[in-house]
Structures are given as structure tokens and as C-alpha cells.
Amino acid sequence: MSLLVEAFRSGLLPCSWSILLLALLLLGLRKQGERGEVLGLFYLATVLLAWLPLAGVNLMLDHRLGGAAVLAAGLALTAGRFRAGAGGAALVGAFAGATWVPCVGPELGSVLTRGLAEPSTAVLPLALYLAGVMVPSALIYLLAAKDAGFRRLLERPRIRIGFKVVAGLLPVAVATGVHGRLVGELARLSNL
Numbered sequence: 001m002s003l004l005v006e007a008f009r010s011g012l013l014p015c016s017w018s019i020l021l022l023a024l025l026l027l028g029l030r031k032q033g034e035r036g037e038v039l040g041l042f043y044l045a046t047v048l049l050a051w052l053p054l055a056g057v058n059l060m061l062d063h064r065l066g067g068a069a070v071l072a073a074g075l076a077l078t079a080g081r082f083r084a085g086a087g088g089a090a091l092v093g094a095f096a097g098a099t100w101v102p103c104v105g106p107e108l109g110s111v112l113t114r115g116l117a118e119p120s121t122a123v124l125p126l127a128l129y130l131a132g133v134m135v136p137s138a139l140i141y142l143l144a145a146k147d148a149g150f151r152r153l154l155e156r157p158r159i160r161i162g163f164k165v166v167a168g169l170l171p172v173a174v175a176t177g178v179h180g181r182l183v184g185e186l187a188r189l190s191n192l
Contacts, residue, residue: 003107003125007132010103015190016133018183019046022096023137025170026089027144028154028163029079038078038089039141043134045093047127050100054112054126055119064175071095072171079164099180101187102129 010016023042030038052058070091077088102108108129115122143150153159173179 004132006105006107007129008135011133011135013103013190014186015103019096022092025167041086041089042093045090046097047130049094049097051123051126054115054122068171068175075167101183103190
């Protein structure tokens with residue numbers, strides 16, 4: 001239980017804002033009926049790619065060009081008018097998990113330490129931790145699902161164009177290294 005509390009707290013800290021930004025982009029790029037599915041696949045892919053390094057697998061998504069390509073493809077698929085949004089969300093989640101710089105508190109620190117010795121024991125606690133980190137995104141999803149005014153705001157053409165512009169600029173920020181420096185600085189601010 002304390003792991004979930006620590007995760008919820010860190011979900012509000014700057015080190016988790018990169019995950020929150022990506023989740024918000026996915027919610028803004030998809031329409032009402034597809035948002036839950038997209039957010040769920042984003043979460044699952046984030047958990048998997050955050051866990052794989054503990055098992056000794058490095059998919060190189062943290063490399064600038066590879067990460068930019070995966071992120072651009074995921075966001076383009078998500079923003080498209082066809083049903084590939086779920087696959088795009090999984091790609092964006094893969095990028096988020098591979099490049100995640102966690103706010104490591106005592107609970108998550110013990111999970112990661114134990115996971116380095118025996119990776120299979122870290123999957124469930126890491127999934128629980130990332131569920132706590134995703135609480136702000138889930139609350140925004142619920143607000144969009146339940147509140148007609150907020151839903152109409154997300155559906156406005158200018159707002160949707162704004163989401164698409166940010167989605168287009170984000171892979172450029174990854175390729176140029178701006179995203180990595182920003183995420184590192186946010187993680188540093190979280191530890192102050």
C-alpha cells in the first residue's frame with residue numbers, strides 16, 4: 001500500500017510530468033469512445049518497457065533517433081482517423097517506459113533493487129507503482145468521460161490542432177536532445 005501512496009505522490013512531481021504529457025496527448029488526439037482503450041494500452045506498454053531493463057533487455061528506445069522515430073510513429077498512428085490509435089498508444093507507451101526517469105523513493109528503490117537481482121519479482125510492484133503515477137491521467141480521462149463541458153472543450157477544432165502541433169513538435173524535441181535534458185531537469189527538481 002505504501003508503494004501506491006509513494007507512486008501517487010510522485011505522479012504529481014515533475015519527474016512524472018513527461019508521462020502525464022504523453023497521456024494527455026493521447027487523450028487529446030483520440031475521440032471520446034477510444035480514450036479508455038488508448039490510455040490502457042499506453043499504461044501497459046509503459047509498464048513493460050520500464051520493466052524490461054531490469055530483465056537485461058535494452059531496446060534502444062532511449063536513443064535519440066530511435067526514440068524520436070517510435071514516438072513520431074505512435075503519435076501519428078494515434079492522431080490518424082483510423083483504428084490504429086491503440087497500436088500508436090502502445091508505441092507511445094513504449095517510448096515513455098523506455099525513457100522514464102522515476103522519482104525513486106524508499107519503496108520504489110527497494111522494488112528496483114530487488115528487480116535487478118530477480119526481475120520477475122519486480123513486474124507487479126512496478127505495475128502498481130506506475131498505476132499510481134497514472135492516477136492524474138486517469139482522473140483527466142474520467143473528467144472527459146463524465147463532464148460534457150470538458151469533453152466539448154477537448155473536441156474544439158483549435159484544441160485538437162493544438163494537440164497535433166505538440167504531437168508534431170515532441171519527436172523533434174527528442175531527436176535534438178531537448179526532451180532528454182528537460183526530463184533530466186524535471187527529475188532533478190523532483191529530488192530537491
